Amino acid sequence: MKCKRFLQLVLVLTFFTSCISNKQLVYLQDEGKSNESIEVKSTQTKPYRVQTNDILSINIKALDQKLVEMFNPSTNTGNAQQQNSPQNLYFNGFVVDDHGNIRVPVLGEVNVMGYTLEEIRTTIEKRLLNEYFRxxxxxxxxxxxxxxxxxxxGEIGSPGTNVLYQDKANIMEAIANSGDITMTGDRKNVQVIRKYPYGFQTYYIDLTSSKAVESPVFYLQPNDYIYIKPLKQKSWGTGTTGMQTVSTIITALSLVTTTILLTRNL
Structure with missing residues (x-):
C-alpha cells in the first residue's frame, strides 16, 4: 500500500511540475486586475542616437531634380520594392564607419556619431545650402x-536576422514578425543584448508582465540580439501539455511493468 501511495504521489508531482501553465504563455499580464479594466500607460522613449555600422537612408529633393541625382543613387535601381530591399540599402545607403562618419557627395565626410536623425538632417541641410544649393x-x-x-x-518560430522598416518598433512586434515564441520558450526571462558606443550590455525582460513596457529594451534599437531561453520542461521531455505528460508517464510505466514481468518469468 505504501508503495502504491508513493507512486501516486510521484505521478501527481510529475504531472504538475512538467506541464506548462497558462501564466507562462500569456503576454503582458496585469496581476490583480480584471479583464474588463483598462489602464492607459504613457511611455517615454529617447530618440535613437546613431552608432557605428548603422546604415542611413538619405533622400534629397529640390525643384531641379537633376541637381540631386548624385545624392540619390537608389532612384535608378528599379521599382520601390527593390530600392527598399536590404541588399540595395546596404550598397547604396550611407554606412557609419568606425570613426562615426558617413561620406556624402560634395560634402565629403560628415560626422554623425551620437547624433539623432533630426540633428543629422539639419546638419546636412545647412551644409548643402551653404556649399551647393541656393x-x-x-x-x-x-x-x-x-x-x-x-x-x-532560441525558442522562436523563425530564428534569424530580420529588418523592420519602421521608425519605431517594440520587442513584441519583433517576436511576432519572427513566428512567435514556441510553447517551450521562457517568456519570463527574455535576454536582450544591446550595442552601445562603449560596448555591449545585457538586459532581461519579463514579457508575461504588463510592466515589460517600462523596460529600456521594450522598444527595439538597431542590431539588438534577442535570445529566448528554453523552459525546464523541454529538457525533462515529459510533455508541454497535460495530455502529453499523461501519455509519457503511461508509456514509461508500461515499459517498467513489462520489464519487471519479463524479469520474473526468466
Missing part, C-alpha cells in the same frame, strides 16, 4: 535609419 532651390532632406535590424534566436 535657398530658392527649395531643398528638402529626409534622413532615416535603413530599417530596424535585429537578430532573434
Amino acid at each position: 535657398t530658392q532651390s527649395r531643398l528638402f532632406v529626409n534622413v532615416k535609419l535603413a530599417g530596424l535590424r535585429y537578430t532573434v534566436n
Whole structure:
C-alpha cells in the first residue's frame, strides 16, 4: 500500500511540475486586475542616437531634380520594392564607419556619431545650402535609419536576422514578425543584448508582465540580439501539455511493468 501511495504521489508531482501553465504563455499580464479594466500607460522613449555600422537612408529633393541625382543613387535601381530591399540599402545607403562618419557627395565626410536623425538632417541641410544649393532651390532632406535590424534566436518560430522598416518598433512586434515564441520558450526571462558606443550590455525582460513596457529594451534599437531561453520542461521531455505528460508517464510505466514481468518469468 505504501508503495502504491508513493507512486501516486510521484505521478501527481510529475504531472504538475512538467506541464506548462497558462501564466507562462500569456503576454503582458496585469496581476490583480480584471479583464474588463483598462489602464492607459504613457511611455517615454529617447530618440535613437546613431552608432557605428548603422546604415542611413538619405533622400534629397529640390525643384531641379537633376541637381540631386548624385545624392540619390537608389532612384535608378528599379521599382520601390527593390530600392527598399536590404541588399540595395546596404550598397547604396550611407554606412557609419568606425570613426562615426558617413561620406556624402560634395560634402565629403560628415560626422554623425551620437547624433539623432533630426540633428543629422539639419546638419546636412545647412551644409548643402551653404556649399551647393541656393535657398530658392527649395531643398528638402529626409534622413532615416535603413530599417530596424535585429537578430532573434532560441525558442522562436523563425530564428534569424530580420529588418523592420519602421521608425519605431517594440520587442513584441519583433517576436511576432519572427513566428512567435514556441510553447517551450521562457517568456519570463527574455535576454536582450544591446550595442552601445562603449560596448555591449545585457538586459532581461519579463514579457508575461504588463510592466515589460517600462523596460529600456521594450522598444527595439538597431542590431539588438534577442535570445529566448528554453523552459525546464523541454529538457525533462515529459510533455508541454497535460495530455502529453499523461501519455509519457503511461508509456514509461508500461515499459517498467513489462520489464519487471519479463524479469520474473526468466
